[in-house]
Amino acid sequence: MGADREGGAARLPVRAVAYAACGVVLLVGCASMPDSGDLRDVESTPRQDTQVRVFAMPPSEDAQAGEIVQGFLEALTSDDPHYDTARKYLTPPAARTWRPEQSTTVLANGPSTEADRQSGGRDDAADVTYTLTGARVATVDGQQAYAPAAGLYSKSLHLTRDAKSGQWRIDALPQGVVMGKSDFQRNYTSVNKYYFASNTSIGASGQPVAVADPVFVRKRVDPMTQMVRSLLSGPTNWLGPVVRSSFPTGTALRKGVTSLTPDDQNKLTVPLNGKASQVGATKCTEMATQLLYTLQNLTPTVDAVELQGANGETMCDLTERRAESVAWHGSGNRPEYLYFLDNKHQLVRIAGTSTSTSAVSVPGALGESGKQLQSVAVSHDERTAAGVSVDGRSLYVASMASGRPLGGAFVTSHGATDADRLTTPTWDARGDLWVADRDPRDSRLILLEHGEGPPVVVRTTGLPGRIKDVRVAADGARMALVVEKDGKQSLLIGRIERDDKSGEGPAVVELRSAAPELEQVTAMSWAGDSRLVVVGREQGGVQQMRYVQVDGSTPEAPAPDALTGVKKIAASEDEQVPLVAYSEDGIVRLPTGAQWQKVVKDGSAPVYPG
Incomplete structure (x- = not known):
């Protein structure tokens, strides 16, 4: 009260x-x-x-x-x-x-x-x-x-x-x-605490993938200690089924510890109870990584953590630089390029951090074959591209290495119009490719594991309408869906459950609203570990661009500068990367602290990897 x-x-x-x-x-x-x-x-x-x-x-x-x-x-x-x-x-x-x-x-x-x-x-x-x-x-x-x-x-x-x-x-x-x-x-303030996607790893070293779990804490009531206790207590009920914590069950702060404060070297020491005393070096380092990612979301001044056992002994310590090699973290991976379609509907790119407006063709079949495309997606490692044909019927996947031929379509839609065919495809960090077929007679969400193999139809439990757009989070544990019903479009977030315990295959479950005020959603993109940028309008309102959190709350960050006639939006989990949009002025970008700037007049479908 x-x-x-x-x-x-x-x-x-x-x-x-x-x-x-x-x-x-x-x-x-x-x-x-x-x-x-x-x-x-x-x-x-x-x-x-x-x-x-x-x-x-x-x-x-x-x-x-x-x-x-x-x-x-x-x-x-x-x-x-x-x-x-x-x-x-x-x-x-x-x-x-x-x-x-x-x-x-x-x-x-x-x-x-x-x-x-x-x-x-x-x-x-x-x-x-x-x-x-x-x-x-x-x-x-x-x-x-x-x-x-x-x-x-x-x-x-x-x-x-x-x-x-x-x-x-x-x-x-x-x-x-x-x-x-x-x-x-x-x-109150919203802070992400971090866990790892269950049964998921990427790269040759098998890095776990960090997943953000946003919670609200009281701003001026020792939020650092609140966040450590919240992290140790485990993930929220909604996210819990698809993530794991490296902290053993029952791990808590050592008895008598009431407050945590970083030292003058920006290192936070966290004394734990005996439940964590028997963990090995690898597990301890993962625990420290969860803590460091969580604390840095609260305050960037913490750049190292040390975990202590029940008797005050040092279990492990971790710096910010080392954490990057322990776990894959969406917001810590800056894309190398921005990709889009030129005026010939062919895939091109420019350096992601450059102010250049000179685009070059992407190596590989989708950039070199002259194939005309409607939309594209590039894998997080920027080695593979997926594209939907200009008529929206066919999904192609190709290596971004020169000299490789373009194979046949992996997915084909039989929708009557472009609006009833394939959505823009989307990749997660482990290399799985997702796309939705909007055909009213055969509406479905489709998964291509590792971007290849036979298409798998994904169950969408409790879907209140027809999918119009889809974006998977880099962590592969959550998905954003634009769903249409009775002429209105809503933005929903679902949990991706991959374990085939029921024998019915992967599913997106427990859908919840991320933008309850909007009745029309024109475009959306992930713009952080738990944040999206959305273009839409409220009932009786005009088109606007805003940030929303996956839990439906409004982030404290100000909304992007207004832009008219936005058709597509592209953002990165790394929040320092410029926002990019396709509008009536062509492709434009919004660098931090600046105004919208034109990239190219004749171009469309901009995307960052993902």
């Missing part, structure tokens, strides 16, 4: 006082302690700088029931690590049984409060019930996983007046907390 800082809720006046020198803001539900000047009621507390810590005041003597409710809601949005101040608004039994960490409900605005008519206005009432209401936006569960939500929120707080002291306190309340969207954005 909580109170929004930026309006919308019916509320009692709240007073706030800031101690700027100490970086502290006090949220006061029914009392304030000004350091100078006259008292002044305000309706809301403005959003504070992220470095300013916010603390609540306990209930004042003889506070009325409404003031207790308001003070409690304010206390929930403070930076009190264990909600100790919020518990002071509860009766002792309620304080012992309340579990604020169980969930967070996010409302469009702070919860509105209304006392029941029977007892709310009586001075001699011994108890009163307040109803909290609001429009739900999202929930964060006990694993800190975010999920969009909708509908009315309505919960009750019951207050009682102590017979001896006459003080009001809350004696019955729902588990978890609730707050408005702006308070949630001020209090």
